[in-house]
Amino acid sequence: MNHCLPEIVPEKTRSARESAIAFLPDHADFEVSPFGSGHINDTFLITSGALKRPVVLQRINHHIFPDVEALMRNIRLVTAHLEDKKEVYGYRILKFITTTSGKLLTGDPEQGYWRAMELVENSFTHNRLINQTQAFEAGKALGAFHAMFNDFDANRLTPTLPHFHHVGKRLAAFHTILEKADETRLRKSLDLISYTQEFAEKVQAIDRLTDSNQLPVRVVHNDPKVNNILFDASGKACCMIDLDTVMPGCILHDFGDAIRTSASLAEEDETDLSRCGIDIGLFESYLKGYLEKARTILTEKEISLIPASTQILTFTIGLRFLTDYLAGDAYYKINYPDHNLLRAKAQYAQAAAITVKLPEMQRIVLTLST
Numbered sequence: 435m436n437h438c439l440p441e442i443v444p445e446k447t448r449s450a451r452e453s454a455i456a457f458l459p460d461h462a463d464f465e466v467s468p469f470g471s472g473h474i475n476d477t478f479l480i481t482s483g484a485l486k487r488p489v490v491l492q493r494i495n496h497h498i499f500p501d502v503e504a505l506m507r508n509i510r511l512v513t514a515h516l517e518d519k520k521e522v523y524g525y526r527i528l529k530f531i532t533t534t535s536g537k538l539l540t541g542d543p544e545q546g547y548w549r550a551m552e553l554v555e556n557s558f559t560h561n562r563l564i565n566q567t568q569a570f571e572a573g574k575a576l577g578a579f580h581a582m583f584n585d586f587d588a589n590r591l592t593p594t595l596p597h598f599h600h601v602g603k604r605l606a607a608f609h610t611i612l613e614k615a616d617e618t619r620l621r622k623s624l625d626l627i628s629y630t631q632e633f634a635e636k637v638q639a640i641d642r643l644t645d646s647n648q649l650p651v652r653v654v655h656n657d658p659k660v661n662n663i664l665f666d667a668s669g670k671a672c673c674m675i676d677l678d679t680v681m682p683g684c685i686l687h688d689f690g691d692a693i694r695t696s697a698s699l700a701e702e703d704e705t706d707l708s709r710c711g712i713d714i715g716l717f718e719s720y721l722k723g724y725l726e727k728a729r730t731i732l733t734e735k736e737i738s739l740i741p742a743s744t745q746i747l748t749f750t751i752g753l754r755f756l757t758d759y760l761a762g763d764a765y766y767k768i769n770y771p772d773h774n775l776l777r778a779k780a781q782y783a784q785a786a787a788i789t790v791k792l793p794e795m796q797r798i799v800l801t802l803s804t
């Protein structure tokens with residue numbers, strides 16, 4: 435799966451060792467190593483002669499996901515539904531492992547909650563896509579995922595993080611933080627703060643429709659960034675991972691967030707802002723793949739908002755990085771002091787660059803969807 439090794443403090447590895455035991459046969463020898471590149475949970479790889487294949491062990495950040503049981507219930511419902519449709523779906527499905535006492539989770543409110551899943555072997559992640567075949571493949575994977583839930587009542591899932599991508603609510607949280615932010619951080623964010631105010635009105639088109647129930651409520655992944663899709667050795671997308679945020683919601687949030695990283699010309703935390711933007715060829719190929727699988731389930735209203743969704747989601751993620759920077763880095767893991775600020779700058783630069791691409795995106799959407 436993810437091959438990027440983050441810096442993990444030894445203490446975390448120690449409690450990973452303690453938690454791993456719950457998922458392994460008695461007295462099994464095993465190795466623990468840091469794994470993955472998520473901004474929120476802690477992820478480890480467990481290898482052991484007692485296991486058929488390596489296991490991915492994760493501590494769920496319960497400060498961010500307060501209802502860990504509901505989170506796992508959502509994942510269980512979603513993976514079980516995909517298993518039922520395995521043949522038509524055609525992608526691999528995450529397989530969770532129970533503890534030796536038959537539970538999906540081990541842990542407690544103090545040291546956190548751990549879960550384990552089988553490693554999807556011979557798979558790779560990309561932080562950016564470099565050709566249209568990859569974008570087409572990733573688009574198909576997301577489209578297939580959405581299409582499989584067309585006959586599933588999304589309200590069976592718990593909204594574990596309510597209003598997750600609601601721009602209006604994210605702006606309100608930003609304004610609250612702004613009142614109490616540290617002077618230095620405020621000073622370094624001035625440009626971004628005024629950009630936020632300037633942009634706020636333009637990015638609430640999806641909110642307006644979801645608030646007035648004009649868009650279908652569907653099963654939404656909510657974090658389909660490009661490194662949450664695994665590719666196999668032949669270059670085909672093979673598995674959607676990181677199902678922590680599956681919730682009832684708006685499908686445009688997924689499409690926009692997917693394009694934010696899948697068609698991006700730069701890394702999420704790019705420091706050369708002149709490079710930030712969207713590659714229109716990657717956008718077109720992603721959309722082609724997506725529509726191949728999901729065209730029949732989409733409403734005209736959803737289709738019409740596809741271009742705008744790419745800008746809205748890029749802006750929203752930028753706003754969340756900025757809010758966290760102003761809050762003193764309470765939410766996302768960072769690799770250096772101003773990391774969240776740089777992430778916000780890169781996302782805002784990309785959101786701004788999308789403005790000039792919108793008419794072209796609209797033409798592409800029209801051509802591909804009719």
Ligand code: GN1
Nearest residue numbers: 471472473474475657659676679751
């Ligand atoms: C977080 O932890 P990770 O990297 O899977 C975040 C997403 C953001 C993403 C930005 C629960 O996801 O919403 O889009 O960072 N997840 C949560 O890369 O907030």
Ligand code: MG
Nearest residue numbers: 472657676678
């Ligand atoms: Mg995630």
